[in-house]
Amino acid sequence: MEKFAFIIHPLTAKDFSRKFPFAKNWPDRFVEGIMKYIPPFKVSEITGVVSDHAEAQGWFVGCPLTSRQMLEMPEPYVIKKIIKAGKVAEKLGAKVVGLGAFTSVVGDAGITIAKNLNIAVTTGNSYTVATALEGTRQAAKLMGKDITQANIVILGATGSIGAACAQILAREARYMTLVARNEKKLEKLAEQIFRSTGLAARVTANTKSALKAADVVIAVTSAVDSIIEPEDLKPGAIVCDVARPRNVSRRVAEMRNDVLVIEGGVVKCQGT
Ligand SMILES: NC(=O)c1ccc[n+]([C@@H]2O[C@H](COP(=O)([O-])OP(=O)(O)OC[C@H]3O[C@@H](n4cnc5c(N)ncnc54)[C@H](OP(=O)(O)O)[C@@H]3O)[C@@H](O)[C@H]2O)c1
Structure with missing residues (x-):
C-alpha cells in the first residue's frame, strides 16, 4: 500500500468556520489571530484509492494559516509551520507529501521544506x-x-x-x-x-x-x-x-x- 499526505490550509478565514462552525460569526482578523496558535493537525484520512498498478492511502494535514497570512507573515515563521505539517505527515507514515495551495507559493517553492523533511515533497505543479x-x-x-x-x-x-x-x-x-x-x-x-x-x-x-x-x-x-x-x-x-x-x-x-x-x-x- 502506497502512503501519501497532502498539506492543505484555509484559503480565507471563512474556510476555518466551515470546519469549525462555532467560529461562524467571529471577525476574520480574530479567526486569523487564533489560527496562528493552532499547530498543524490531521484533518481527514483518504482511503480506497485504487488503480491497475497500486493501491494508496493518505491523509489531509491542515496547516492553520490563511493565504493572506502565508504572504504577509514573516517567511521563516510560515515555512516553519509548513515543515511542522510535513512532520505530522511523516509521523502518520506518508512516504510523499504534496504542498497544497499557498504552501508551495511561499518562500522558495518547497525547496527549504523538502530539505527539512525525511520524505519526498512535491508541489504537484x-x-x-x-x-x-x-x-x-x-x-x-x-x-x-x-x-x-x-x-x-x-x-x-x-x-x-x-x-x-x-x-x-x-x-x-x-x-x-x-x-x-x-x-x-x-x-x-x-x-x-x-x-x-x-x-x-x-x-x-x-x-x-x-x-x-x-x-x-x-x-x-x-x-x-x-x-x-x-x-x-x-x-x-x-x-x-x-x-x-x-x-x-x-x-x-x-x-x-x-x-x-x-x-x-x-x-x-x-x-x-
Ligand atoms: N488549482 C490547483 O490545483 C492549484 C495547484 C497549485 C497551485 N494553485 C494556485 O496557483 C496559483 C499560482 O501558484 P504558483 O505556484 O504558480 O505561484 P507563483 O510561482 O508564486 O506565481 C505567482 C504569479 O502571480 C503573479 N502575481 C501575483 N499577484 C499578482 C497580481 N495582483 N496581478 C498580476 N499578477 C500577480 C506573480 O508575479 P508578480 O509578483 O510579478 O506579480 C507570479 O507571476 C496560486 O493561487 C496557487 O494556490 C492551484
Whole structure:
C-alpha cells in the first residue's frame, strides 16, 4: 500500500468556520489571530484509492494559516509551520507529501521544506499545468474557438505554473500576452519564449487592458483577492481559473452568461 499526505490550509478565514462552525460569526482578523496558535493537525484520512498498478492511502494535514497570512507573515515563521505539517505527515507514515495551495507559493517553492523533511515533497505543479492546459483546450473546442488563432492571456505568467503554461502554449498559439506585476521578469520570460518557439509574446503589467482583448485566459496569479471582474472580459471569453483563492470574482458567474469559466487543476478520477 502506497502512503501519501497532502498539506492543505484555509484559503480565507471563512474556510476555518466551515470546519469549525462555532467560529461562524467571529471577525476574520480574530479567526486569523487564533489560527496562528493552532499547530498543524490531521484533518481527514483518504482511503480506497485504487488503480491497475497500486493501491494508496493518505491523509489531509491542515496547516492553520490563511493565504493572506502565508504572504504577509514573516517567511521563516510560515515555512516553519509548513515543515511542522510535513512532520505530522511523516509521523502518520506518508512516504510523499504534496504542498497544497499557498504552501508551495511561499518562500522558495518547497525547496527549504523538502530539505527539512525525511520524505519526498512535491508541489504537484506539473500535474496542475497539464490539467489546466487540457481543460483549456477542451473548453476552447466546446466554445468553437481555435487556440491557434485566439488571443491567449496568461495572468501570473512569471510564476511556477504560469511560466510552464506559457512556454507550452507558445508552441501552438500565435497571439499571447503575458501578465504579472514585475515587467522585468515578464520581458525575460518573453525572450526565453521567443528563443525557444519563435513566438513574440506581448508583455504588460496592466491586467485590465490585457483582459479586454483576451479570447482565452489562464488565470494563475497568487493574488489573494479576485482580479477578474465581469466588466473586464470580452464577449465569449474562456477563462481557466487555476488560482486558489480564485482570481475570477463570483460576480462573473452572476453577470456574464456569455463567458465560460472553468476550474483549473480539478480532475475527475476514473471510476468516480
Ligand atoms: N488549482 C490547483 O490545483 C492549484 C495547484 C497549485 C497551485 N494553485 C494556485 O496557483 C496559483 C499560482 O501558484 P504558483 O505556484 O504558480 O505561484 P507563483 O510561482 O508564486 O506565481 C505567482 C504569479 O502571480 C503573479 N502575481 C501575483 N499577484 C499578482 C497580481 N495582483 N496581478 C498580476 N499578477 C500577480 C506573480 O508575479 P508578480 O509578483 O510579478 O506579480 C507570479 O507571476 C496560486 O493561487 C496557487 O494556490 C492551484
